Amino acid sequence: MKRFATRCVLLAAACLFSCTEKHEGIRIAAPDDFCGVLAYYLVQHKELVNAAPAGEIFPLVDCCSTTTEWAMSADRIDAAWLCPDAAQNLLKKDDRFIIIGSALVNSQVLVIRKDGNPKRIAYSHKREYQRAFIQKRFGMDCETIPVMPTVLPHVYEQGNVDGVVVDILKGMTLKGKLLRLAGDGTDVVTYVLVVSKRFSRSASFPRFSAALQDSIANLNDIGTLTKVLDEQKKLTAAEVKQIAALSIRFVPPQLHGKR
Template sequence: MKIQRAIVITLIVFLAAGLGAALFLPKEKRWNKEAEIKIGAGDDISGVLMDETVEALKDYKVSRTHQSSSFQDCCSNTAQWAMNAKEINVGFYCTHIARHTVMQNQDVEIYGPVIMNGETIVYKDHWENVENLAVTQGREKSKDLAQETYPQIQGFNEITQKGILYALEDEQVDAAILDITKAAKVPDYRNMPLSDTDYISYVLVVDKEFEKTEAFRDFIDSYNRAVSRLSNSDYLAWTMGVKEEWLENKNIKFLTLEGTGVD
């Protein structure tokens, strides 16, 4: 009888230990290789951040849209449609369009800011003569910042992303507000900061259901590693194909994001 009781007690102890281990010991990470991360970013500095983020997402099927006609510019109608139509489940948007997107679609939300000070004003000759600026269509925040910072500005010409550099080179405008990746294509031009203070250029918009997944948690981990690399000015200059000195007065900042806590 005592032997049977001892056996029962021993079994109970082992079962309790096994249950405790299952509940409290670290679990081996299980990758969901069937999950698909569908990312949208423009053909701009947010696209650079997206590409860096994707580098470490080897265990997922990843589709990215910045090289397609659907998302070359986050301010385009097709870029807004991409999130609403669930063509993407996470995207980098400028603040103005991000607000419009979440107002129109209750299934998505702004997860957090990702890039600060991502634009610069580019001009050819004398800054004191600059009055008319070209700006990419839909960049209302950029227009407001330029007007607040430089009272000399008299007006803006809204131009497509593809045509804005041509307008500047053809002297249709005195200067242009450019994403720094576009400004990097004309490094010999002079430039001025868009604002005297920090401002948010891009935020991350995410589908609420996708936000709950392990795939999104791993996306955030990879994103934060990308931020760490791009925050190194030498690495960023190499990525953009410019000299490190060219970045000195740009003050661009890549921001980390908090994880989701999804198990």
């Protein structure tokens, strides 16, 4: 499993750095999970001027990894969807980027075994907001274990932990009870949109923003979402209803501060 995770990281790095220095399109990076559904819909269904083709959406195996930091700092990416912790860490190290705003809520879910209260829960390493919600919900006696995102399902299936925090698409493949991360019904921001300041001042940015807003409105319609998830992930209408029941939805980002 560790070898598989390493290969995934190397593959992502190859994709991220194989592009030429000069690029005519909008360079988008997105995780290959529920958030990635928005990125692919945006490129495939919206006629963006100078948009990079769908094959040039750079995959983020782990947005908290050094591979992602390298790609962003190397000025290879115009816009990326990152978890809140990764976004804040990036801005601390590189002031060429800004957070446009929240992009997706509640897509990281808890999967726990149905027998009793969990004593050990694994979460994605470096995503401290997940650890905080676990402790808030189950108390400090519940052990929180940081794990590489790619091996979380394996850790759970092997019985090493009582629960995991994973993306909804992975969570639906695991046996157990699916729960929202926040037990009190609070929306949890799971991804934010980060763009380079250079891109935010470019002529392409208003067109990108308009297409993004339209894409979000479309995907928040359960009929459209059902069709898209059938095309992309082969999910059934019943599974899409389960996603909607967990209040997982895309959020139109609002510009924070000056560009």
